[in-house]
Amino acid sequence: MAQTGSGTQTAAVLFNQGSDFKFIVQNIPIPTIEPSEVLVQLSVTGLCHSDLVLAQGLVGACRSVLGHEGVGRIVALGSAVSSYSSVTLNSRVGVGWLHDTCGSCSICLRESGRRHCLAQRNHGRHVDGTFAGYVVVNAAFVQPLPEGPPDEFLAPILCGGLTVYTALKRCGARAGQWIVLLGAGGGLGTLGIQYAKAMGLLVIAVDGGKEKEAVATKLGADVYVDFTEGDVVAKVKEASGGDGASAALVLAGSGRAYNEAIEMLGAFGTLVAVGIPKPGESLEVHPLKLIDLGIQVTGSLTGSLTDLNEAVAFVERGIVKPLVEVRSLEQLPLIAKEMEEGKISGKVVLKHRH
Ligand SMILES: [Zn+2]
Ligand SMILES: [Zn+2]
Known part of the structure; x- marks a missing residue:
């Protein structure tokens, strides 16, 4: 000792x-x-x-x-x-x-x-x-x-598991609702898929490439959307029944992910900020978007x-x-x-x- x-x-x-x-x-x-x-x-x-x-x-x-x-x-x-x-x-x-x-x-x-x-x-x-x-x-x-x-x-x-589990609680989505994890194949995302499924949520995993797809699917994601191919927002909306998801957790450190996430949400949807974007990148949203759909934007730390x-x-x-x-x-x-x-x-x- x-x-x-x-x-x-x-x-x-x-x-x-x-x-x-x-x-x-x-x-x-x-x-x-x-x-x-x-x-x-x-x-x-x-x-x-x-x-x-x-x-x-x-x-x-x-x-x-x-x-x-x-x-x-x-x-x-x-x-x-x-x-x-x-x-x-x-x-x-x-x-x-x-x-x-x-x-x-x-x-x-x-x-x-x-x-x-x-x-x-x-x-x-x-x-x-x-x-x-x-x-x-x-x-x-x-x-x-x-x-x-x-x-x-x-x-x-x-840190990782605690952070993503708390963000899932914070996003307010209930069992049976669609949520999006942006950056689903990384450290936070792979834990997030498992916690979300354990909580009864329907998971759209967004990440890039076939390798991340294999991982996300193996862990139980209901849908995988590759951000390197086609219209990511349209694919997420279609997967979540057309109206948009109940919540989007941005786990990726990317301004693009933030700006796409806000477009993926349906009425009363919640965006939870977790990933830290690169310098100079940020979320830009017109207040009318929040007003019209009653969208909430929040952050979660550990x-x-x-x-x-x-x-x-x-x-x-x-x-x-x-x-x-x-x-x-x-x-x-x-x-x-x-x-x-x-x-x-x-x-x-x-x-x-x-
Ligand atoms: Zn950490
Ligand atoms: Zn204090």
Whole structure:
């Protein structure tokens, strides 16, 4: 078992944040913990698209150790972490995007509001993340995990699964209604198809190419629409009975996807923004479009701890089986480039060696 703050760990460290970023695998010291924190020895970490966005410098400064989908066990407890805490030494836990929040602002005090706190700190952004053997976590924010499911099925839920599951709840569509997932073949999309089907929704998967079609169909999408061929909006409307879909979740980081999504909606439809478009791209919509059809536009960011417990329960019951490719942390320099080129279907989970 690791000693707090002594020894070294293997980490994939970010250099040259920006368009020519790179990860270099090296040994760095194991961090020390404050009284309210715990040290988690990680067995795996998921790779999230936002890690790539951070590395590319598209959303401001970040740490050199990214990563926010970690699964592991607690190996050291801070002196102020009481025996009444929900976690203890050796507890199996998950580490997500939120490291901590101020806990006292008007946003934090709202139900499920903490993830919107303006003073929040995130793993990989303000404090080191999970692309290392160990991570320091605030004891109040560490997520207890069930013992049953394998590590590689739980890691993708901590950000990707949680995000898309919460967005599906937020979109308001009910069982039997048509929804559209734009970017259905990626990490969020492959999880989204499974959650949506488990929730009784009818799924139109939009992505590009035959490979993504095979993946989306295998996971249960009712209809696949290839955005590289023909009139995407017309095809989606036809598939959803002519009037348009009840909801569209934009998971792709593309302005085009946003502007097509709004056209795919029927009356009282909801567009949920999840993907971060490239610089200079945005959603442009005339207010009359919203007025005439009663359309709502909203956004969704990760989810609450309740949402996470629900999202994990689908995996525990075997209803959602994340499509994962397990690789090693040492391969991150290569994998990050593959992700940048859009070559990855499903989620990549990186194994840590100890
Ligand atoms: Zn706050
Ligand atoms: Zn993420």
